[in-house]
Amino acid sequence: xxxxxxxxIDPGKFSFSQTKFFLFLIPLSAFMILPIIFIFSQxxxxxxxxxxxxxxxxxxxxxxxxxxxxxxxxxxxVIPMTRYLFNSIITSGGIVFASVMISAMAGFALSxxxxxxxxxxxxxxxxxxxxxxxxxxxxxxxxxxxxxLTDSMFGHILPVLAMPVxxxxxxxxxxxxxxxxxxxxxxxxxxxxxxxxKIIVPMVTPAIATVSILAFQMAWNNTETSEIxxxxxxxxxxxxxxxxxxxxxxxxxxxxxxxxxxxxAALMFLPNLIIFLLMQSKVIDTMAHSGLK
Amino acid sequence: xxxxxxxxxFVAPFLVVFSLFIVIPVIVAAYFxxxxxxxxxxxxFIGLKNFVNLITQDNVFxxxxxxxxxxxxxxxxxxxxxxxxxxxxxLAQIPKxxxxxxxxxxxxxxxxxxxxxxxxxxxxxxxxxxxxxxxxLIQIGFINEPIQWLQSPxxxxxxxxxxxxxxxxxxxxxxxxxxxxxxxRELYEAxxxxxxxxxxxxxxxxxxxxxxxxxxxxxVMAVVQTFQAGDIAVQLSGSxxxxxYSGQLILTHIADHGFIRFDMGYASAISLVLxxxxxxxxxxxxxxxxxxx
Numbered sequence: 001x002x003x004x005x006x007x008x009i010d011p012g013k014f015s016f017s018q019t020k021f022f023l024f025l026i027p028l029s030a031f032m033i034l035p036i037i038f039i040f041s042q043x044x045x046x047x048x049x050x051x052x053x054x055x056x057x058x059x060x061x062x063x064x065x066x067x068x069x070x071x072x073x074x075x076x077x078v079i080p081m082t083r084y085l086f087n088s089i090i091t092s093g094g095i096v097f098a099s100v101m102i103s104a105m106a107g108f109a110l111s112x113x114x115x116x117x118x119x120x121x122x123x124x125x126x127x128x129x130x131x132x133x134x135x136x137x138x139x140x141x142x143x144x145x146x147x148x149l150t151d152s153m154f155g156h157i158l159p160v161l162a163m164p165v166x167x168x169x170x171x172x173x174x175x176x177x178x179x180x181x182x183x184x185x186x187x188x189x190x191x192x193x194x195x196x197x198k199i200i201v202p203m204v205t206p207a208i209a210t211v212s213i214l215a216f217q218m219a220w221n222n223t224e225t226s227e228i229x230x231x232x233x234x235x236x237x238x239x240x241x242x243x244x245x246x247x248x249x250x251x252x253x254x255x256x257x258x259x260x261x262x263x264x265a266a267l268m269f270l271p272n273l274i275i276f277l278l279m280q281s282k283v284i285d286t287m288a289h290s291g292l293k
Numbered sequence: 294x295x296x297x298x299x300x301x302x303f304v305a306p307f308l309v310v311f312s313l314f315i316v317i318p319v320i321v322a323a324y325f326x327x328x329x330x331x332x333x334x335x336x337x338f339i340g341l342k343n344f345v346n347l348i349t350q351d352n353v354f355x356x357x358x359x360x361x362x363x364x365x366x367x368x369x370x371x372x373x374x375x376x377x378x379x380x381x382x383x384l385a386q387i388p389k390x391x392x393x394x395x396x397x398x399x400x401x402x403x404x405x406x407x408x409x410x411x412x413x414x415x416x417x418x419x420x421x422x423x424x425x426x427x428x429x430l431i432q433i434g435f436i437n438e439p440i441q442w443l444q445s446p447x448x449x450x451x452x453x454x455x456x457x458x459x460x461x462x463x464x465x466x467x468x469x470x471x472x473x474x475x476x477x478r479e480l481y482e483a484x485x486x487x488x489x490x491x492x493x494x495x496x497x498x499x500x501x502x503x504x505x506x507x508x509x510x511x512x513v514m515a516v517v518q519t520f521q522a523g524d525i526a527v528q529l530s531g532s533x534x535x536x537x538y539s540g541q542l543i544l545t546h547i548a549d550h551g552f553i554r555f556d557m558g559y560a561s562a563i564s565l566v567l568x569x570x571x572x573x574x575x576x577x578x579x580x581x582x583x584x585x586x
Contacts, residue, residue: 009385009481010474021383022391028380029398032459035413036401042412054428106307113300121304128315130517130575131568138557138564139321140314147313162311165464192299214464221406243411258416265405265412272404280397287464287471290510 039269042262043067050259066263079234081241088220088238091156095219096212099161103211107170108200112182113192122171128164137228144229155229156237160218166211173207173289174200209279210286217272242268319568325561332555343562354563357538358546361450362520365542368454370519373461377511380462381469382496396470403463411528414456418442418529443530446539452529453540457522465511465518472507476500509582516574520567523548543567 011018042050044062071081109115110122133140140159149155177200185195201208226240242264245257276283326343328336347354380399384392417425420441427439442448480499481489489495501508523544527533533549535541541549543563551560 009476009478011386011388013388014391018387021386025380025383025387025395029395032402032462033398035410035417035459036405038413038417039405042416051423053423054432055423055425057425102306102310105303109300109303113296113303115297115300115304117301117304121308124316125311127572128311130513130571131315131319133521136315136318136322136564138551138561139318139325142321143313143317158310159314162307162315164311164315167307192303196303217404217406239406258412261412269405273401276400276404277397280393283467284471284474287468287507287510288475290468290471290507 036269039262039265043259043266045259045262047259066259067267070260070263070267081238083234084236084238084241087153087156087235091153091237092216092219094153094157095160096215098157099163099166099215100208100211102161103163103166103170104201104204104208105196106167107174107204108196110167110171111174112177112179112200125164125167128162129168137224141228150229151232151235153235155235156222156225159225159229160222163211163215163218165214169211169286169290170204170207173204173286176289177203206282206285207289209282213275213279213283216275220271221268238264239268322561322568323565325558326565327562328558330556330558330561332557336558339558343559344566346559347562347566353534353538353541354546357541358543361538361540362542364450365454365457365522366519369457369461369522370515373458373519374465374512374515376458377462377466377515378469378508381466381473382500384470385473396467399462400467402460403466405460410456410460414452414529415443418452420444444536446537449526449530449535449540453522453525456529457519457525461515461518463514463518465514468507468510468514469504472504473500476503505582509578512578512582513575516571516578520544520571 008017038057041057041059043066044059044064046061046063046065049056049060106121110118144150144155144159149158181199182195185199190198221239222237223240223243226236230236242261245261245264325336327338327340329339329342330336384396384399387395419425419427420439420443422428422431422439424439424442426442427436430436431439440448442452476499480503481495484495484499489498520543523542526535526540526542526545527548530536530540533545533553535545544567547560547563547567550556550563
């Protein structure tokens with residue numbers, strides 16, 4: 001027993017034996033987060049620092065000019081930036097709400113209700129978990145075009161609503177809820193809908209929170225729907241707009257818009273970060289129960 | 294019967310969007326794979342010709358795309374997976390507060406998506422003297438002339454791998470972290486009594502087997518993520534095909550044929566091969582981790 005070390009997982013406090021892990025993890029984390037610090041640093045740089053030679057990593061005289069410029073520049077063009085932001089907020093909100101909703105409902109049915117297609121659907125969902133969306137971009141476009149979703153707000157929302165990962169995580173979580181609990185409610189005369197609303201949803205909030213974060217990150221960062229399905233400029237999203245600002249190599253924007261692009265990137269990243277920070281403990285909780293069965 | 298209908302009511306919303314935007318596109322893509330389709334004229338059935346061409350005629354695919362994809366998948370997919378587990382395991386060995394901060398740092402890159410990254414990596418690897426990497430290497434006297442990092446066939450792949458590894462610690466990594474944290478402590482204790490001697494045995498005989506579901510989830514996510522990366526080469530180098538095909542991955546190849554040369558039939562054929570391939574690897578992961586206890 002003297003050599004027992006196993007319970008060092010999730011230790012309560014720091015002990016000297018942990019030093020080696022810190023020595024490895026801290027530099028690595030620093031490396032991972034440097035580019036993100038760079039985005040913010042770059043966003044706050046005045047124009048002369050942006051093109052300083054040799055370049056400097058950290059900002060010296062921080063200014064909000066880039067953000068101002070971002071808003072100003074776009075207010076004189078045909079479509080103000082606020083419009084893109086508005087589109088992004090509406091579509092992301094819609095996607096998060098609707099996809100979590102339908103995933104939770106389907107997860108409940110797949111886990112606790114009995115019907116014929118049950119196993120087929122779950123199997124198809126697992127296969128879909130592995131499929132590469134870009135590989136079917138072409139037929140998808142035809143379907144979306146055929147049912148008239150191009151150039152409409154729904155074109156952003158509907159195609160990405162089915163989130164295989166979301167259904168999967170929620171279903172696995174609902175599997176942990178004892179059947180007896182549901183049986184008891186049923187004996188008391190509760191309908192499926194009542195059980196879903198009053199028992200299932202409150203008990204799976206960690207999974208719902210996780211799926212919301214994933215859905216938000218996907219929706220908020222999505223440029224594809226704007227690129228492929230939207231011809232009308234005023235229907236495109238902030239992520240798309242941000243992409244045009246950053247520009248590709250050889251694009252004039254790359255020089256002129258560098259400060260603005262960094263400001264826009266910072267604006268893009270911030271909501272993801274805040275939401276994840278608020279919910280991270282729930283995410284870990286959900287992942288602990290994300291067993292594939 | 295009534296029970297069936299009620300259950301179907303819960304899955305219906307998911308089922309509709311799932312079929313419409315995932316199942317049907319996959320089926321249609323599979324059909325296109327057997328046609329010649331230039332997006333203007335209706336698809337013309339040509340049997341297996343696309344597949345035969347892929348194997349016998351497509352030099353680029355055989356000489357560049359396959360080796361590139363193989364190399365990329367091996368380092369980013371397998372390497373990233375192993376790294377994710379090691380990081381998760383190390384993070385589990387330190388107390389909660391620092392763990393949360395370091396986890397966030399390591400996870401944060403995967404929140405940024407490609408959009409924000411163009412702001413960081415394009416500037417960092419910029420080909421002129423003012424690019425961060427060039428400027429640094431010139432200052433320490435390692436090189437005299439700036440290197441065109443993103444345009445040079447020798448460096449593009451390395452940079453793609455670095456950037457992909459950097460943002461590969463996503464959902465799978467979080468699942469593994471949760472998995473390690475949730476291993477039953479008593480198992481370790483029992484194992485030590487039975488004569489286990491070191492941490493390596495601990496990981497191999499207790500930790501990994503106890504968190505098989507999370508390992509599987511992480512593996513499937515890693516496979517999917519690796520094959521979904523295709524855009525990155527184009528984003529970095531700004532062109533498709535990439536310089537001398539040095540960064541051409543399967544997805545880049547599909548985009549090249551489908552959206553640039555407008556040979557959707559051929560692009561669909563490659564997509565189908567990719568789909569089957571990804572499914573095959575995932576099945577293999579299943580075999581590895583998924584057996585029912």
